[in-house]
Amino acid sequence: MQVYKWIKNAHFALLPPACLICAAPASGQMEICDACRRELPWQSSGCRTCALTLPDHADAAHCRDCQLRAPPFDTAHAAFRYASPVSELITGLKFNARLACGQLLGTLFCRSLPEKTDLPERLIPVPLHPRRQAARGFNQAGELALHMGGTLGIGITRSALVRVRPTSVQSDLPARRRxxxxxxAFRANPDAVAGRHLALVDDVVTTSQTARAAATALRRAGARRVDLWCLARA
Ligand SMILES: [Zn+2]
Ligand SMILES: [Zn+2]
Structure with a gap:
């Protein structure tokens, strides 16, 4: 058993990790090659308060909706537009439990943060309803938060926010019903959030209604500041 373990570890040390997208040798301590990393759909310009993708060279820092009515986020950041191959990596994490995808995506998110980002005190992954989490075995937002927090040295508070009722899958509903x-659907624990600067972590934000409901619960429980950190913005 010991010998087997040694051989297995030696194998990892000798062979560089492979790119999760094209299987070429990876570089820079991440499971992605330089060429694939350059080609990722990085979001170059997003609304500062909801991360909606803005046209390149847009004059305004905020989208039209946020100009009309401030969202419950103080700031928002997305690493990517929701497009291939990020969408496949997220699917791999979410539905095929490829946890290596979560590690790669969480690390890439941290690299995408602007240099002067005012880092939060705690990360709060958007929770799944306990029944859905039991069926999946893990929460994809929790996996991302784990790797973001590990890279940036920020703790995660999983008990801060709970989903108190099951909801339909948002993507199955028309936008007006989301x-x-x-x-x-969410309840926040004031003991864990009051007076704190938090970042709400989610994998994909589409209409942002789920993130808004979660951020509203955190604010009502007394959070001082709530930022939205999403991996990809649709
Ligand atoms: Zn590659
Ligand atoms: Zn906006």
């Missing part, structure tokens, strides 16, 4: 589907 806000009602998640309204009141």
């Amino acid at each position: 806000a009602a589907n998640v309204k009141g």
